[in-house]
Amino acid sequence: MRTEGTTESGLTNEQLAEEVAHLSTPDRLSTPFGEFEFFDGVPKPESVQTIFDGLDLVRGITAFLNLVPGASLVAMRAGLRTAGVDSPDKIAYTDPKANSGALWLTPNTETTYGVAFLDLKAWGPTVIEAPPQALGVVDDFWFRYVADMGIAGPDKGVGGKYLFLPPGYDGERPDGYYTFESATFTNFVVIRALGGVPAIKQSRIYRLSDADAPPENTFVNIADQVFNTIHSNDFSFFEEIAELVAEEPPAALDPERAGTLRALGIVHGKPFAPDERLRGILDDAARIGAAMARATLYRSRNAESFRWEGSSWKEGFVGGNYEFLHDGARNLDARTLFHYAATVITPAMAHAQVGAGSAYIYTAEDADGALLDGAATYSLRIPPNPPAKNFWAIDIYDTQTRSLLQSAPYPALSSLGEGLQAEADGSYVLWFAPIAPEGKESNWIPTLPGKSWWPLLRLYGPLEPWFDMTWQLPEFIRERG
Structure with a gap:
């Protein structure tokens, strides 16, 4: 039974008014994006575009922070192409070691690298022969782990043949290989070998269809070449991502990140053609996102980042998980931090x-x-x-x-x-x-x-x-x- 001054739910009119206040938007809202004006919760016409510009900026920043891994590999491939490594049968290496001439994310100057890209769309099933005592890794084009080869892989360092299958492959899976299926057509290959350059040159990459008589590979010494493998920090970042999205199956990216890109006009099967308004917003988004990535890298606020209490020395792999997972949740800052500073993902690095x-x-x-x-x-x-x-x-x-x-x-x-x-x-x-x-x-x-x-x-x-x-x-x- 209702009493005077109460609602059917039992709340007093004053309590109901307080509840409504929690649910409401004021008629004027001051934000980092500008002043938003409303009539009883409905955006006024003159504020609608400002609100949507803010939404696009937020989504652009989110896309930058969450998609650095993919842009990094697009830039890596572009840089290697300019150095003459433009097909899967060409393997780049650094003899004697990497130097400061080219732009790479945190290479070391102590070991010799071998680097290549697979193209499973053009080549179909592809074989990599890993040399003995190798430290090899294959990551997909979104920079997710696919396989270890060599000491950390199933061959345990004795060498072996690895078969990589394209997404959706339903053909022959012959015996005699360590077989992996990738979610993307393009895959990044890193080969390091304890035997240095001679050992790396024992590596082979060829089509499965050529397995009976594999052709020779071309090895390109890139140690003294000058080129750039690092993703952009401006609007061009989104062009790098659009290139990746255009090439790979839509299912290769999780729905949440794909949805963020769709809202910005980056959709598989459609040209990326932002108007002047959106182009300017995305340029701002990339620059702001880069600033946030730099703060996360150089001035981390995560206590887990620090190696010792009271020390400034930090861990590159925060949390020790190569997928940046902790109790079922993704540590987004840890993923951005790692990929903004480094390349190659493998459980062997995290543990x-x-x-x-x-x-x-x-x-x-x-x-x-x-x-x-x-x-x-x-x-x-x-x-x-x-x-x-x-x-x-x-x-x-x-x-x-x-x-x-x-x-x-x-x-x-x-x-x-x-x-x-x-x-x-x-x-x-x-x-x-x-x-x-x-x-x-x-x-x-x-x-x-x-x-x-x-x-x-x-x-x-x-x-x-x-x-x-x-x-x-x-x-x-x-x-x-």
Whole structure:
């Protein structure tokens, strides 16, 4: 029975009014996109376009942050094509190793790379013969893991034949191969081998239909070529993504990300032709998204990013999962962070084992929390007994391009380097400056005035003190005076 001043639900009129207030939009709303005006919750005509512009900007930023992996591989393929690696039978390699001439996301200067792209649409089922003692990975065109080859793969390092099938394939699956089906036609192949260039040149890539008499591959030394493999940070980013979407089956991308792209006019089977309004918004979205990616990379707010409490050194794989999953949820910032800085996805990178694989940490600041300045002089002490079974190395990178800093062909130092001087206690003091401090040339990496830089420490074959955190790397010390 209703009493005076109550509704049928039992709420008082005042309580109902308060509930409605929670559900309502005010007649004037001040936002980062501008002023929105409404009449009793309905957008006024003069505000509708401003609201939709804001929606397109939000979706553009979301697309940038979530689709960096795909754009990265489109740019990688484009760069390799300019270097002459323009078909699956051509395998790029770096002899003797990568240098700072070309633009690559955080390559190391210690190992030799072999790189290729499969085209399962043009070639159909394709075979890769992995050499012995290889560290090979195949990722699809959205930069998702497909297979390991070699030591971390099913051949366990003895070498083997791998068969890669295109999406939707329903043909023959012959015996004698480690067989994988990819969700995309284009696939990225990385081959590293402990035997260096001669071992990489034992690799073979050919059509399954040519298996009885495989043709020779062409090996292209790209070490001294100058080219760009890094995705754009402006409107061109969306053109890179549109290229990928046009080539691959719609089902290759999850519905949520595909839906974001559809709202921006990037749809499989249709040309991407934004008008001037949307083009300008997407240019802004890419630049804002890049700013957010840079903050996530260099100034992470995630406590899981940091290797040690109170330290600025950060993990590249936050959470230790190659799919960036934690309790059933995707760590979106971790995915953006990794792909904005690096290439190649494999479980073997996310889960290093004692004495096997590699571990990585980086920073972008000194002991005072200040950004690293290419005009200043810094020292870094590597404590005694670095926990690396094989060797340790530190490379430094350009904060803009995330490529090797172009202060030297090989802006790096490692425990394998000739002449590296140790201290009496077994530690190493490394120096970073435009000019080497007197008497420190053997332990010096040059920097560039006017530019920032950031280092990445790699431990090859990390040992127990790395995992139990009893070995800790100190901060960079800026020298005064």
